[in-house]
Amino acid sequence: MQKPGTAPAQGPDAPQPSDPSADPQGDAPIVPEAEFDAALPPIVDDVNAPLEPLRVPPPAATTAQPATPVTQAAQAPLTEGALPPAGATDPVLAQPLEPLNSFDTVPLQTVADVPEGEDAPEIAYVTEVRGLDPLNLTDEFNSLSALKEGGGKAANATQVNARAKEDEQLAVRLMKSLGYYDGTAISTIETGAGATGDEAPPGTNRRLRAIVSATPGTRYTLGSVAVKAGPTVPPDLVRRELPLKVGDPIEAARVQGAEANVALKLPQQGYPFVKVGDRDVLLDEATHKGDYTLPVDTGPRSSFGALRTEGDPIFDLDHLNVFPRFERGQLYDNRLQDDLREALVATGLFGSIGVEPVRTGVPGPDGTEVVDLMVRQTKGPQRSLAGSGGFNTGEGLKVEGSYTHRNLFPPEGALILTAVAGTQQRGASATFRRANAGRRDRTVSLTAALNYQSYDAFNAYTGTIAGRIAYDSTPIWQKTFTYAFGFELTGTAEEAYDFDRGERRRQTYGIFALPAQAVFDRSDDLLNPTKGYRLKLNLSPETSVSGGVRPYARTMVEATGYFPVSDSLVIAGRARAGAIFGIDRNELAPSRRYYGGGGGSVRGYGFQRLGPLEPASVLEPDEDGNVDLGDLRPVGGRSINEFSLEARYRFGDFGIVPFIDGGNAYESTFPKGSDLRFGAGIGGRIYTNFGPLRVDVATPLNPRPGDGKVALYISIGQAF
Structure with a gap:
């Protein structure tokens, strides 16, 4: 225990006790005990008395130097009743304190302190x-x-x-x-x-x-590729459909894509229940290679069996068997299964539809197992309302609405009621339509219609009964080859120019026709094609009864092409020609003749305004002896030719389409290359999920006296 007043040296540099010469004082006290006791103030009984000043005698002389420098004030001896002189005072400290109420007492803000909304x-x-x-x-x-x-x-x-x-x-x-x-x-x-x-x-x-x-370091590559799978036909089927080889980099996208290819291709080659397991890749850090192993459970090789169904009984098994494009015993291919599901979706009668393979355990041909297809039906809306409208110069405003019950007469027997109202056309019709009638994609329809049409060319009250059998394309299911044929029985009372009498008069016609159509379509879209082409042929043998029986034939051939220049620009072209054989123009009902001009023909000219006009003799000349051809009505012809060229530029959901059209209608049986009329303009497109909305503005380039300056066309779908 140290004595009071001593301070032994410490630290690594302190002298050791075993070395007496290291400290001359040795254990001598720094302050003698008597001097320390004398420096203590006297003890008094008054606890409130002020403390006495501490009297510290000057330190004894020593040769030892302090370890750290000491200020002069600290070295100066304290005298009784006096303090050492004060050092320099900081001027800031000398200023008076600010009032307490002037201090900012708001604490520093942290993220946790921020009120909600700030x-x-x-x-x-x-x-x-x-x-x-x-x-x-x-x-x-x-x-x-x-x-x-x-x-x-x-x-x-x-x-x-x-x-x-x-x-x-x-x-x-x-x-x-x-x-x-x-x-x-x-x-x-x-x-x-x-x-x-x-x-x-x-x-x-x-x-x-x-x-x-x-x-990144060094890239790892495949050192080996192995597949663990049961026997297949052909034996190397799984390895062949796994597009990985030794030396390929071990990229996640490449490996996952290869495994997805196995899951995709094997169901197309007879293995509907294939399951791709979890891969194993063993990496070697020394060689930077990986040994790849993929387990695959192929399931049984299978062939098609029968259809089964459950859920809402919209279609029975007899009608469901109209849709498959495969035969029993045929090697299973899931693309044919998907084709069946898409055909059922196209009917529009299901809220949801599922088609799944079901194992039977029954042996099939060539060592396969028969699998049935389970069709799960969920009923969807059966009724719908639809409407459309448009405006064309010369044709006026037209609005059309329809009501459809798609399954009023099961299976797929629809009733369609249609009404048309417009400035120059009014009418109503009722149609019975049987879709997939005994054969997939075959439609049988029967229509009764009443119409009133009032155009410059003719004015007609028409009643029609028509039947049609067709193999058609739809927006969901576009087909390469389509056809249609049927019959048409029409009674019409039409007012037009009578060349024999040299005046306009109303005449009644009875017409029986057997129209047919064939279309070869290699375009990529039904409503908005961007590449490919289409060829269309129409032939309609007809008989007209009006004071006699006159058989004749109406024909029309049309070709369209679509050429993509870039992702945003498509050049589209169309050429069309028509002819009527076996009858004079004047014996034809005006509604069965050919006319040019309008939104689907030569834009820039009024609807049906192109072609032969009434003789000028029906008009009175003006004071200068001139006749305004704009007051003459078109009388139509037996032939027509037309062509169109468009540059369809699309940006996002909008597009701009400059175009030029040409053509005319002629009194002769075959169209001519002379007296062509040209129109040009520009159109706007708004692209929607049901097709483009079209607005075209055009002007005639070589107009006749009386032709309009500008024509406007508004409709849905491209011009061709």
Whole structure:
């Protein structure tokens, strides 16, 4: 135990007790005990008495130097009743204290203290990624980056650092996806001068730079590829459909795509129940290669059996068996199964429809197992309302509405009621239609209609009964070859110019026709084609009864082509020619003649205005002896030719279409190349999920006296 007043030396440099010469004083007290006791103030009984000053005698002379410097004030002896002189006073400390009520007592705000609805204090940062450009991963990194998602703002530096750590793991995952399994990434946060040079968002100061640095290392490749699967036909089927080979980089997308190809192709070749297992890749760090193994459960090789059904009984098995494009015993192919489901969807009668293979355990041909297809039906809406409208110069405004019950007479027996109202056309019709009638995609229809038409060419009251058998395309199911044939019985009372009498008069016609149509379609879309072509042929043998029986034939051939110049520009062209054989024009009902002009013909001219006109003798000349041909009515012809050329430029859901049309109608049996009339204009398109909305404005380039200056056409769908 040390004596009072002593302070033994300590530390690694202190002299050891075993060395007496290291300390001359040895254990001698620094302050003698008598002097220490004398320096103590006397003890009094008054506890409230002031403390006496401490009298400290000057230290004894010694040769030992203090270990640390001591200020002069500290070395000066304290005299009784006096204090050492004060040092220089800080002028700030000398000022009087501010009143308490003037202090700002609001605590510093933290992120946790921010009230709901107010913006938290933010710092700004920039993000930089290094080392991923050579791997073409920078764009993918930026799209998934937590730093990028933060938009260059964060509540504090800790949040920036946390995001950077997430991005380290992201960079490593991306490198591994390309086969760089030794890849590493590290993030650093720079401040000060290292983070300058970028403008800060409004209200923030740019002061941090988050850097993610990636080092890919060596890329791993496939050292071996093995498949564990049961026997197949052919024996190497699974390995053949797995497009991986030794030496390929172990890329996630490449490997997953190869495995997906197995799951896709085997069901197309007789294996509906194939299951691709979990791959195993054994990596060798020394050689940077991986041994790849894929287990595959192929299931039984199968052939088609029968159809089964459950759920809502919309179609019975007899009608369901109209749809398949395969035979019993045929090797299973899931594309034919998908084809069956799509055909059922196209009927529009199901809320949902499912088609799945079901094992039977029954042996089939060529060592296969028979699988049935289960059709699960869920009833959908049976009724619908539809409407359309348009405006064409010369044809006026036309609005059409329809009501359809698609399954009033099961199976697929529809009733369609249609009404048309317009400035120059009014009418109503009722149609019975049987879809998939005894054969898939075959439609049988029977129509009764009453119409009134009032055009410059003719004025007609018409009643029609028509039947049709067709193999048609629909927006859901577009077919390469379609056809239609049927009959038409029409009674019509028409007012037109009578060349024999030299005046307009009403005449009644009875017409019986056997119309037929064939279409070869190699375009890519029914309503908005962008490539391919179409060929169409119409032939209608007819008999007209009006004071006698006159048989004749109406024909029309049309070709259209679509040529993509780029993803946004398509050049479209059309050529059409028609002829009527076996009858004079004047013996034809005016509604059965050919006319040119209008939205589906030569734009720029009024509807049906192109072609022969009434003789000028029906008009009175003006004071100058001139006759305005615009007051003459077209009388139609027995032949027609037309062509059109469009440049369809699309940007997003909108498009611009400059176009030029040409053509005319002629009194002769065959069309001529002379006296062609041309129109040009520009159109706008708004593309919707049911087809483009078309607005065309055109003007005639070589008009006749009386032709209009501008024509407007509004409708749905392209002009051709």
